[in-house]
Amino acid sequence: MEFPGQNISQDNHTTLEEFTLIGFSDIPNLQGLLFAVFLILYIIILMGNSLIIMITKVDPSLQTPMYFFIGNFSVLEICYVSVTLPRLLTDLCGQNRKISFLACAVQMYFFLILGATECFILTAMAYDRYVAICNPLLYPVIMNNRLCIQLAVACWTASIPVYTGFTAILFTSPFCGSNQLNHFFCDVPPVVQLVCGDTFILEMLTYVIAALVVTIPFFLILVSYVKIISTILKLPSASGRAKAFSTCSSHLMVVTLFFGSGIIVYMKPKSTHSTGMDKFFSLFYTILIPVFNPIIYCLRNKDVMVALGKFLQKWILL
Template sequence: MESAGENVPQENHTLVEFILLSFSELPDLQGFLFSVFLIIYVIILMGNGLIILITKVDSSLQTPMYFLLGNFSSLEICYVSVTVPRLLTDLCRENRNISILACAIQMYFFLVFGATECSILTAMAYDRYVAICNPLLYSLIMNNRLCIQMASVCWISGFPMYIGFTYQIFSLPFCGSNQLNHFFCDVLPVIMLACGDTFMIEMLIYVVAVVLVTIPFMLILGSYVKIISTILKLPSATGRAKAFSTCSCHLMVVALFFGSGIITYMRPKSTHSTGIDKFLSLFYTIVTPLFNPIIYCLRNKDVMVALKKFLLKWVRF
């Protein structure tokens, strides 16, 4: 096998594009899948757009919690827009070629926005921790300056971090088939097309996953252990119910996003299969962003009240 790899060094460097197979194994369902993903994409844009709008215009939502929620919704729009428009385009055409550069750019922004989502969900957990465990100091700790700083760090920190990581992946030699059996340039499918020794880059993926996914998840988990412990000590049943209500939306979103991400990137290589990986990728790239505005609108009374007020104003207008 090694000698075969050594015979194709020129091919490795002349490879300038991949072919995204997307869902080509379902030729009769291309139109149906296009319609489904288009509807989901529009719902994600509209749902998150509404949340951004009402958190900006409604005075009752001018709090750190909803400031972070507005940032989170903005991020969700960016996150899905990295993959879904390309997926919709590929479902409508035969030529699904993507240049190595375009593939690298898509992967880079997908990783950046994914890391930013981990950070913002962690910041939202900290906000809930301070609100419930230190309510008397909440307005002092979660001031406007800290909120802006937290949001800025969440948005900016991922950009320089993934330049080297993406460069390392696309510095690998690619040989044999250039057919990428996925609907976007995700890390694991791209590495599967590489030849030679990929052990170091696979170890790097695990390190990055631990640092940027597992550690934020553990911080969130630790925050909620203290939050739940504090809530259970509240003397009033109404107070406990209200406290749980403010946290339940965030917990559901955390479980959806981190659960699918950890299963995808942290499970052993021997358990990977193209079908399962593609399904899991659909879950955390499209399904989770679809549920987020639904969860926050239907399970959050403040958002529902603000949304009704906003819609009534437009109807009267």
């Protein structure tokens, strides 16, 4: 049997021309509601992160390494959700859920690169907090402008060669059977499921790369926070401990949410994969966490709230 959007070659492998994203088509009565919800969330993400980018650029009190990385993180979040959400919104408001082979590969490529960049930037932010709390006297010397820029460039570019190779290997693999992806975007697990024959090498590559870009950064963040908490607990005053904890709590919340959901999806064995749960966790780290980030960094940070108030007051007076 030949499925739409594919040609069968003589060696019984499928030459795919397109995929069909099943997404949330199994709940047709909720398509309109889901479209409205995801559109509102997308607008919140764009507006919230754009505000953070602007105030970290224009407010003199936020011209520090910590807010430099928060600004980078907000730029990243806008790019990250824009890889998947516009396509999801298009699928929810139309019947054509097909995505070309090339478009699927490009979407996965940028999704993986931006996801890895998020891991690296969160690690750089943990290092910044470690230096600020554990070596406060040397903080201005260590976290100088040059190092911050170097760390940011490394975070944005480090995963490009890795995922260029991985995406090329995956999408030059032979595909067979259905071309339907039971997901709302081109993620690694559902695409690997459509590959013909033994996928052991692809699965091992997935685990190894996930270990490099997810597990190792998470471990480094964990080590940083063990040292940070140890240092904070040694502070003599309760107010000093409270202030130190407050500067780390927002970042720690984001780390827990993002890495927790990512590790569950990419590091668990294939035999335990559940399509429904994978979709849920994917929604969590691709959409819900980017919604939470501006809220977490604004509402839990007095400096950002003050800067935001001044920024909004200035624009209202204009």
